[in-house]
Amino acid sequence: MKLYSKKCIPCSGDIPPFSKLEIKKYLKKIKNWKVSINEKKAYYLIKQFKFKNFLQSLKFVKKISIIAEREGHHPDINFGWGYVRILIYTHAINGLSESDFILASKIDRC
DSSP: OOGGGSOOOOOOSOSOOOOHHHHHHHHTTSSSOEEEEOTTSOEEEEEEEEOSSHHHHHHHHHHHHHHHHHHTOOOEEEEETTEEEEEEOBGGGTBOOHHHHHHHHHHHTO
16 A cells, blocks of 8 residues: 555654664655654654745645644755755654655655
8 A cells, every 4th residue: 555545643652763774664655755763763754845936935835734734744845946855754753754755746746
């Protein structure tokens, strides 16, 4: 089943974050996302999208917002003239879960 066909599952913090091996496996299922590590030593997904102007960036953010609200999984979004940067991770487990990759896959379809 394609990731974008799945639904994000709310995380109550009772599952472990993905291991490096699981992250590597799931990265193959999404387009051009990178994995980084934050100051809390948590892995997260990040991707920057480019646009021709501010209005296109804003329209993309609105589309992402609708998806995030529908999925109950909310990324950190930074945007400005000609770009949107998205950061995704599961705060409850301080790392990555399948839902993070599901959300990334849905965003890629915008």
